[in-house]
Amino acid sequence: MKGKLSIASMISLLVASAITVMTIFVPWWQMKFYAPQYQEGLDIIVYPTRLAGDIDIVNGLNHYIGMALFSNESFPELQYMPYIIIAFAIAILVVALIRRKMPLYILIGSFAMGGIVGLLDMYRWLKEFGTNLDPRAPITLDPFIPPIIGKNTIANFVTNSYFSYGGYMLLLVFLLLVFPLWKDRKKA
Amino acid sequence: MNPTLKRVIFAIAGAAAGLLISFIFFADLNKGDQNASANQSKAEKVFVPYGEKDEYYMMASGGHSGQLFVYGLPSMRKIRTVPVFTPDPATGYGYDAKSKEMLGGYTWGDFHHPAISETAGDYDGQFLFANDVGNNRVAAVDLETFHTVDIMSLPNMGGPHAGVFVTENTEYIALPTRFARPLDGQFAPLDDYESEYKGVVSMTTFDREAKKFDLAYQIVLPPWSYDLSDAGKKMSSDWIVMTTYNTEFATTNLEINASQNDRDYIVLLNWKELEKQVAAGNYKDVNGAKMIDPREHKGAIYAVPVAKSPHGVDVTPDGTRFIAAGKLAPMMTVFSFQKAFDAIEKGEFTDEKYGIPVLNYEDVMEREVDPPGALGPLHTQFDDRGNAFNTMFISSEVVKWNVDTGEVIDRQPSYFSPGHAAATEGDTVSPDGKWLVALNKIAKDNFLSVGPSHPESMDLYDISGDKMEHIMAVPVDPEPHYAQIIHRDKIKTITVYPKDEARPNSVWKQDDARIERNGNEVHVYGIAMRSRFIFDAKADRPDAVTVKQGDRVFFHMTNIDLDQDITHGFGINEYDLNFEVQPGQTSTLEFVADKAGVYPIYCTNFCSALHQEMSGYLLVEPK
Numbered sequence: 018m019k020g021k022l023s024i025a026s027m028i029s030l031l032v033a034s035a036i037t038v039m040t041i042f043v044p045w046w047q048m049k050f051y052a053p054q055y056q057e058g059l060d061i062i063v064y065p066t067r068l069a070g071d072i073d074i075v076n077g078l079n080h081y082i083g084m085a086l087f088s089n090e091s092f093p094e095l096q097y098m099p100y101i102i103i104a105f106a107i108a109i110l111v112v113a114l115i116r117r118k119m120p121l122y123i124l125i126g127s128f129a130m131g132g133i134v135g136l137l138d139m140y141r142w143l144k145e146f147g148t149n150l151d152p153r154a155p156i157t158l159d160p161f162i163p164p165i166i167g168k169n170t171i172a173n174f175v176t177n178s179y180f181s182y183g184g185y186m187l188l189l190v191f192l193l194l195v196f197p198l199w200k201d202r203k204k205a
Numbered sequence: 206m207n208p209t210l211k212r213v214i215f216a217i218a219g220a221a222a223g224l225l226i227s228f229i230f231f232a233d234l235n236k237g238d239q240n241a242s243a244n245q246s247k248a249e250k251v252f253v254p255y256g257e258k259d260e261y262y263m264m265a266s267g268g269h270s271g272q273l274f275v276y277g278l279p280s281m282r283k284i285r286t287v288p289v290f291t292p293d294p295a296t297g298y299g300y301d302a303k304s305k306e307m308l309g310g311y312t313w314g315d316f317h318h319p320a321i322s323e324t325a326g327d328y329d330g331q332f333l334f335a336n337d338v339g340n341n342r343v344a345a346v347d348l349e350t351f352h353t354v355d356i357m358s359l360p361n362m363g364g365p366h367a368g369v370f371v372t373e374n375t376e377y378i379a380l381p382t383r384f385a386r387p388l389d390g391q392f393a394p395l396d397d398y399e400s401e402y403k404g405v406v407s408m409t410t411f412d413r414e415a416k417k418f419d420l421a422y423q424i425v426l427p428p429w430s431y432d433l434s435d436a437g438k439k440m441s442s443d444w445i446v447m448t449t450y451n452t453e454f455a456t457t458n459l460e461i462n463a464s465q466n467d468r469d470y471i472v473l474l475n476w477k478e479l480e481k482q483v484a485a486g487n488y489k490d491v492n493g494a495k496m497i498d499p500r501e502h503k504g505a506i507y508a509v510p511v512a513k514s515p516h517g518v519d520v521t522p523d524g525t526r527f528i529a530a531g532k533l534a535p536m537m538t539v540f541s542f543q544k545a546f547d548a549i550e551k552g553e554f555t556d557e558k559y560g561i562p563v564l565n566y567e568d569v570m571e572r573e574v575d576p577p578g579a580l581g582p583l584h585t586q587f588d589d590r591g592n593a594f595n596t597m598f599i600s601s602e603v604v605k606w607n608v609d610t611g612e613v614i615d616r617q618p619s620y621f622s623p624g625h626a627a628a629t630e631g632d633t634v635s636p637d638g639k640w641l642v643a644l645n646k647i648a649k650d651n652f653l654s655v656g657p658s659h660p661e662s663m664d665l666y667d668i669s670g671d672k673m674e675h676i677m678a679v680p681v682d683p684e685p686h687y688a689q690i691i692h693r694d695k696i697k698t699i700t701v702y703p704k705d706e707a708r709p710n711s712v713w714k715q716d717d718a719r720i721e722r723n724g725n726e727v728h729v730y731g732i733a734m735r736s737r738f739i740f741d742a743k744a745d746r747p748d749a750v751t752v753k754q755g756d757r758v759f760f761h762m763t764n765i766d767l768d769q770d771i772t773h774g775f776g777i778n779e780y781d782l783n784f785e786v787q788p789g790q791t792s793t794l795e796f797v798a799d800k801a802g803v804y805p806i807y808c809t810n811f812c813s814a815l816h817q818e819m820s821g822y823l824l825v826e827p828k
């Protein structure tokens with residue numbers, strides 16, 4: 018049919034939709050802390066729905082520098098993230114079924130926007146936690162902003178932040194979304 | 206003298222002197238080199254580099270310290286002292302309400318023989334049982350936490366020296382008494398020893414789920430002294446063997462009077478048969494114990510004569526034989542269970558001693574092993590290749606010999622006077638045959654002097670080869686009588702107590718910390734965390750507690766730092782009180798605030814950079 022996406026493109030979008038749903042169940046981002054006393058490392062693991070890892074221990078240590086407590090409650094995003102993900106998955110599914118290019122453009126645009134907003138939100142939180150330290154804390158530290166990806170040193174801790182499975186799966190979803198643009202490009 | 210002769214003599218003398226000097230010089234140098242390289246290879250055998258761990262745990266009894274000493278093998282590094290029968294301020298054992306109640310007011314115990322719980326005759330690594338010769342008790346240590354979880358007092362006993370040992374599947378933890386006493390705490394003069402005094406074996410059970418002992422039944426016996434014992438394995442698993450001394454019924458100066466008979470006895474008890482009889486109601490209630498007399502039940506008890514005043518009796522790993530070591534008669538005797546069963550079958554008894562059928566020595570004995578000059582055999586351990594190892598107290602050595610042939614394979618000195626020895630997995634159906642530790646009674650000048658009170662000493666031998674190799678001697682606090690050595694893979698510990706929000710008296714959220722008053726009782730439901738105490742979250746000073754003089758105060762403390770090795774202590778100045786809460790643990794300290802005044806409370810177990818700041822106040826208002 019003229020102007021419609023190819024079968025291959027449709028499959029690509031269907032796979033993207035399925036992967037999007039799966040990201041709900043895997044961690045997206047992770048931070049690992051090392052110190053002489055914690056050579057095995059402490060973890061903060063961020064799922065789209067909750068925090069996991071050694072949250073209590075990290076909180077226990079963070080109180081020395083006056084950092085606010087981490088908990089599921091301190092990140093309201095975690096409550097509506099699954100709805101956003103499901104909404105995206107459904108949108109991808111719909112685009113796959115109607116096989117039109119214009120909705121796909123809109124979808125790619127909003128997916129990219131979502132990614133940018135997400136990264137900005139993460140940066141906002143990292144800045145919030147790293148710079149809003151309780152001035153009465155026993156150990157006074159210069160405010161800091163941990164990087165979203167990479168290494169940082171805070172007191173006796175070296176932190177490594179990196180994207181986890183969910184992050185890479187979202188990247189794959191993005192590639193699967195743009196695949197039809199290449200596949201069904203206008204032949205000159 | 207003829208000058209030529211003179212010259213010749215001088216030449217010879219000179220050459221001889223030169224030869225002698227060179228001999229001494231080079232010989233010494235050579236020997237030094239050999240020693241150095243031998244010592245180096247010994248050191249390499251036991252060096253455990255940082256980041257690696259010892260292959261074995263050695264659980265050594267602490268004797269009259271009432272404690273358990275945990276060592277790593279082969280490094281012989283001491284890892285931990287676990288209090289069992291003795292209060293221990295370092296861990297708060299005997300101070301917090303639960304362990305204080307468990308100790309029952311006693312301040313010491315005499316822990317001789319540890320026994321790790323067994324399944325199918327092999328250590329399963331779940332619990333360790335301990336006897337208290339001093340105060341007639343049995344204790345269990347949970348090897349998940351290395352905490353003592355239960356202590357039970359045993360009535361009718363006079364020092365359960367011959368325990369503890371466990372039957373093949375830990376059906377029973379058995380403790381035969383050392384001293385005979387009148388039953389039921391009665392008084393009877395020593396003149397009535399033969400008729401009124403009894404030897405008793407306690408058969409206890411342990412519920413692994415509830416972590417509780419129960420006294421299943423007791424066995425009443427003649428007033429002999431029961432020294433050591435072991436449980437059968439495999440074909441002999443229904444049986445218990447025990448050594449006796451003082452079959453003379455001496456009541457004074459036992460050193461002489463209990464060493465008169467040329468033969469004492471090994472007692473064989475069929476615990477399966479006794480269990481059946483007890484279940485059928487064939488017992489008397491004596492001081493709360495079900496007391497059964499095995500002499501009233503055919504097939505329940507036999508005796509075998511044995512060389513004078515034996516100490517250890519040990520069942521071989523395959524369960525076919527038991528070996529008695531004659532403390533005062535310098536030999537090891539191998540007895541065959543099959544031969545004993547055959548003699549019992551045929552009804553061949555020499556005589557009866559106090560109602561016990563006595564088997565013929567020759568009928569049951571398989572061989573006697575008497576290495577020349579080896580004196581004072583005390584105890585036998587085994588490897589995985591059919592060999593036995595005996596400690597010789599008097600000649601201060603370890604003798605390796607073959608159980609099947611009696612051939613003496615090797616003898617190595619010990620430094621000095623070994624009591625028991627412990628081989629890797631040496632009491633099980635499958636010993637490992639790698640290391641042997643002799644637990645010595647005398648150290649003399651082996652170590653840096655600390656004055657007249659010497660440490661005890663332990664020798665480590667490599668027994669993996671044909672010949673034993675002495676590796677090193679190590680000091681130890683008084684005084685391990687016996688040890689068991691278990692492979693590390695069998696011990697499964699926890700590092701942090703699980704966060705159990707349903708646990709009575711526990712508080713997990715800072716906001717929930719509170720003080721409840723009820724008449725003259727004050728209950729503090731508090732939190733210990735890095736680096737503060739929270740007793741009352743709502744108070745202006747959450748770390749201060751005010752009570753009235755005479756109030757009964759309960760500190761229910763939970764350590765909410767669920768982090769490995771973050772233990773908090775809790776000491777109250779001048780109140781002689783201290784305990785600790787390990788990560789995730791809840792413990793209670795109970796006392797009467799009978800002294801008015803202001804008493805600092807502080808964390809006694811260094812926990813964090815701000816440990817020094819982890820403190821509060823107990824304010825006791827005067828009446």
Ligand SMILES: [Cu+2]
Pocket residue numbers: 734735736772773774808809810811812813816819
């Ligand atoms: Cu502390």
